[in-house]
Amino acid sequence: MKILITVPFQKEHQEELKKAAPDALFFFKDAYTIDDKRDEKLYHAFLKEADIIIGNPSIEEIASAPKLKFVQSSNAGVEKYTQQPGFPRNVMLCSMSGAFGGIISEYVLGGILTMYRKFPSYIEHQQKRLWQDAGSEQALMGKTALILGTGDIGTNIAKRLSAFDVYTIGIRRTAKFASEWFDEVYMLDALDEQICRADIVIGCLPKTVKTTHLLNQGRLRKMKKGGLVVNVGRGSLIVQPDLIQLLEEGYLSGAVLDVTDPEPLPSDNLLWGMKNVLITPHVSGISFGHTPQVEERVAKICAHNLKAFLNHTEMMNVVDWESGYRKGEKYAGSINL
Missing domain, CATH: 3.40.50.720 (NAD(P)-binding Rossmann-like Domain)
Incomplete structure (x- = not known):
């Protein structure tokens, strides 16, 4: 052998x-x-x-x-x-x-807190030696997170968010499921109904025919205004121009993207210049x-x-x-x- x-x-x-x-x-x-x-x-x-x-x-x-x-x-x-x-x-x-569920869930938690607590602004202030308030912030407690994918990664994310008093809703492909970490779980056909409840949408799905461009403008606009999008699955999940439009409009407050479509993300892509977007080069599960x-x-x-x-x-x-x-x-x- x-x-x-x-x-x-x-x-x-x-x-x-x-x-x-x-x-x-x-x-x-x-x-x-x-x-x-x-x-x-x-x-x-x-x-x-x-x-x-x-x-x-x-x-x-x-x-x-x-x-x-x-x-x-x-x-x-x-x-x-x-x-x-x-x-x-x-x-x-x-x-x-x-x-990778444990390490990726740490990334997700870190990304959300980075955007909610405006750490990039404070890093910029520190570099300028500026003691200044960065303005209004968000708290995790009391938020509702819709997690696309309830496998190892999604379950670990729900587990960690639960410790911050976040209400977790899971969306999965098949009906059979049991987990102590999700408050509610639905099948994929309930996405349009459930996304309306979400302050945060987290993608941790593989690339398949059914998951490609699952998050388009119509669905993202159903999120609560000021919502945050996090993607650690595959970049193909999101229709990128739609995401950019909603970020520019201010309908979405921000995005944390460890995956993009394509990868690497071209240097002239508009996402790079957005202050309300955190981009990392597919490293959330790095080993x-x-x-x-x-x-x-x-x-x-x-x-x-x-x-x-x-x-x-x-x-x-x-x-x-x-x-x-x-x-x-x-x-x-x-x-x-």
Whole structure:
């Protein structure tokens, strides 16, 4: 069994993966520069023989691996595989759902508080050595947040917002659901009715046909006036010109955008110049080289699924090709690793 690792795991996590598959031969791509022609040859030779890939291989790399049986993505979203041709349907695909809920929910909370408490204005004042009030602010307590997506990320967001006395409404794709952290949960067809109640709308959905441009001008204008939009899922969720118009009008008070469409966001995009918009370069769930706790969880999920695949036991986060979501309720966020 040959296993190719294309993400930069720390040494201790590499050892954890090796323990999960003690008889396998591993190739850790990040251990090589790949700039050197000799290293590149070694990599491509191993790729041709690889049975398992852990990371985010390109469609071209997958096509160069005829013996491939299983891909463990290091991303929660896997639309690059499910919505494009080229990924063999006989190859097992698992997502990294359950690894990023905690860290992304911290980002969401930080983003909301940054906008509500006008931290950017105070940073600007500090740089000018100016002791000055920035004007009226918002408080989180008593607000209503509509969270699009009630999986690992959405649930973690609801959990943290609940501690601030925020009323949480979840919108999800399927009916079966139970969570102590949402005050109410509805299916997607109730979005138009429920968005009217929202002070804050938070997007944490993957990119699918049904979620693309889900938030257009008509829906965003149904939010309470002065509402805040947060997006940590995929940039395709929002019709960007509509968002810009509502921000310019002042109907929406602001936006926190970790994802955009396209990415990177072009330098001439109007969003860059808006003082009521916080933009970050898709870093809310960043792990390798940035947040050791998340990298450790990613490693544990990979090790669990690697062992399960080799032993023919139940795996986590198996992707359903029809919906683009995981199959069933077994995912990394639902168990202790």
